[in-house]
């Protein structure tokens with residue numbers, strides 16, 4: 001798997017040395033090709049995207065204005081896989097894990113990270129799932145560069161997360177809250193950018209890869225445990241499965257509602273990170 005990754009995903013640097021040795025032993029001559037590869041040339045697209053993001057995300061608490069959202073969205077809409085050093089030939093994703101019936105591992109790489117924003121790429125092999133999770137206080141731009149995935153996103157229905165103020169939209173179990181479906185659709189690259197907003201627009205989402213995927217995300221600000229922006233995971237419970245679910249009569253509306261319950265990070269979620277080796281950006 002690893003050697004294929006090194007050759008096919010040209011923009012992403014090789015995994016750590018220990019893991020790499022095993023791959024090289026298994027893959028024979030792939031090492032020579034990988035280690036001799038010249039650094040990817042800079043492209044203006046990723047540099048421009050970085051500079052625009054830096055101008056928009058001026059610090060934690062910044063919520064981009066509509067014009068700024070439109071600007072970043074338009075730039076991301078035009079981003080191509082090669083702008084971050086990716087090839088459409090994602091042989092990496094013909095993962096041995098899938099053939100062996102194991103849970104597919106999700107890989108991520110960080111292009112840039114500061115306390116104001118981060119730019120990352122997520123790689124999902126077929127059937128990989130990033131479970132429903134939130135983005136507290138964050139604006140998130142997601143651009144599917146390659147592949148096809150199902151995206152489902154929710155917003156909280158009604159008032160904010162304080163159970164004491166959420167009235168009919170929460171149950172006595174304060175880990176269970178009513179949410180409204182915002183997106184439930186299959187996206188296939190090339191496609192438009194989707195945006196999650198801090199307070200509306202589907203701030204919780206779930207990804208399931210249908211075909212091998214690469215997703216470019218800009219998160220402003222990034223997750224931070226120190227600043228109380230940790231990631232929470234949820235499971236969905238159909239609206240009608242709770243006894244107090246007689247608040248809504250309209251059947252169409254009922255179908256767009258679900259109870260979300262906080263859960264620990266699912267044990268089957270397997271993620272690993274690799275260094276970014278695509279076109280470099282300059283932070284000057």
Ligand SMILES: [Fe+2]
Nearest residue numbers: 133135140205
């Ligand atoms: Fe997310």
